[in-house]
Amino acid sequence: MPILQLYGWNEHFMRHFETNTSQDLEAARVLSIQGFKHLLITETGNLDAQLAGALINSCEPEAYPKAGDWVLVKRYDEEGIIIGTLPRINELSRKAPGTQSTRQVLAANIDAAFIVQGLDQNYNAMRLQRYLQQVVQCNISPIVILNKADLVPDAERYRQAVQELGYNCPVVLTSALDEAQQKEWSSQYLVPRHTYILLGSSGVGKSTLLNNLLGYRLQEEGATSSANNKGKHTTTARHLVLLPNGSMIIDSPGMREFGVTxxxxxxxxxxxxxxxxxxxxxxxxxxxxxxxxxxxxxxxxxxxxxxxxxxxxxxxxxxxxxxxxxxxxxxxxxxxxxxxxxxxxxxxxxxxx
CATH class of the missing domain: 1.10.40.50 (Probable gtpase engc; domain 3)
Known part of the structure; x- marks a missing residue:
């Protein structure tokens, strides 16, 4: 199978790409962004690229390419210049942190969002409803992962509490350290050539979950303070990775604020x-x-x-x-x-x- 199809290339993006008349441009998907450098996946492999000046000056920051976006890129030697972004199927946003009411796009073209909460004093129904509400109104399907279920005597009551919120979404009780449980829920919810995103506060176990899904350590797993049960930021940027079963997942830094837009x-x-x-x-x-x-x-x-x-x-x-x-x-x-x-x-x- 061609590389781009493995990364979710479909008729929607093909249709918009074919309206491009320049033969020098090729399609690529944004895997991660570090400063000004964008890591892309193209039909021939990975490529480092930067935004064209005309693109920076012609659109709002929320329209700049994000992890998961499909872009038009022009090659120059071993690097590329991103000329434009193909229309998104959807985009996950939040109110930007701080007092100003500005919208921040986190990622694009997502099939479902895994909202992770830990049951080691991290569970918060109001915070969870905030995540659910914003994800749903961004036209993304939510799946709730209640991690560290082995640390509470009656984990089932937490599942029932989530279901009572009324969003009719799957709720998974698991422990990221239990390999059998990981395989059970991931085989049910991770579909090849579909894109997912991990959301949640620091310390809920997102990096542990991702490392176990990958089968190798992509991110260091941070400790959780015994004083306040708040975790350290082990993920510093959003990045899209291909899982062994052919699905894709975007890891994201822990977010203390997730305001609605x-x-x-x-x-x-x-x-x-x-x-x-x-x-x-x-x-x-x-x-x-x-x-x-x-x-x-x-x-x-x-x-x-x-x-x-x-x-x-x-x-x-x-x-x-x-x-x-x-x-x-x-x-x-x-x-x-x-x-x-x-x-x-x-x-x-x-x-x-």
């Missing part, structure tokens, strides 16, 4: 349980917060909708609203700045100085 213009936060109940609300534009005849509020009162799920939903809704308003202000300011810059430039040209 707005991926579907104007559609807001969608939760499966709340969306189902919303059809019974008295008002079509019900916000599920204070309106009479709200089926969601009634379900919380009757105990059929878990209150933590509802509270988390409201919090994510507020975060998304804040992100939308801050993002709109930022774009207005940038537009105003661009207008002023053009006026200054015209004035300088007219005044010849």
């Amino acid at each position: 707005e991926e579907s213009e104007g559609k807001g936060i969608h939760h499966p349980l709340i969306d189902e109940l919303a059809q019974q609300c008295r008002f079509g534009d019900c916000t599920h917060q204070h309106e009479p005849g709200c089926a969601v509020i009634a379900a919380v009162h009757h105990g059929t909708l878990p209150e933590p799920v509802y509270r988390s939903y409201l919090k994510l809704l507020r975060e998304q609203y804040h992100f939308k308003t801050s993002e709109a202000d930022r774009r207005r300011n940038e537009k105003q700045f661009s207008k002023i810059a053009r006026q200054v430039g015209k004035h300088r040209k007219d005044s010849k100085y």
Whole structure:
């Protein structure tokens, strides 16, 4: 099988590639990014490349190539120049860390996301719902991995707690140190020529899981502090690797912040349980917060909708609203700045100085 097909090349990318008229460009997939250097896989093997200046100046940073992207590259001796990016099937994003409401794209063209939480005091239902919500609204299928299940007396109750969140996704109880368990779940969920990403905080065991799936040590496994159970960052950049069974996985650094964005213009936060109940609300534009005849509020009162799920939903809704308003202000300011810059430039040209 041709190398590019092994790495997920399909009709979607072929169709867009064929619209390119230049015979000097070839298709490649981004495996990792270190500073300005992009490691690509091409039909003839690995290639180091950098972004063309025209590409840097013509698009927003969120549109720059990310791990998992398919790009157009032109070769110069032993290196390449990335000219453009083929349209993405999807992209995983989050609110960029910090106070500013900017969107950060983490990776692209992903079939499913493994959301990893450790059961050694790392499990956090609200954090998990945040991951699930953002992954789902990025049009990526979630799979929850509850690692270190051997460290708790009743691991099954954690699986039930995840299922009660209502996202109808697979939930795997495992220990990264148990080879038989690794083989069991990976054979079920890792499909050849499909792309996956590992998500989770530092110390949940992502690197251990990946090393065992690979059969060799790609990443050093960091220790977890006994004082606060927070892990060290052992992965410093996202990189895509080919697993022995022919599937691909993107490892990612541990993330302490995973803020929600707005991926579907104007559609807001969608939760499966709340969306189902919303059809019974008295008002079509019900916000599920204070309106009479709200089926969601009634379900919380009757105990059929878990209150933590509802509270988390409201919090994510507020975060998304804040992100939308801050993002709109930022774009207005940038537009105003661009207008002023053009006026200054015209004035300088007219005044010849």
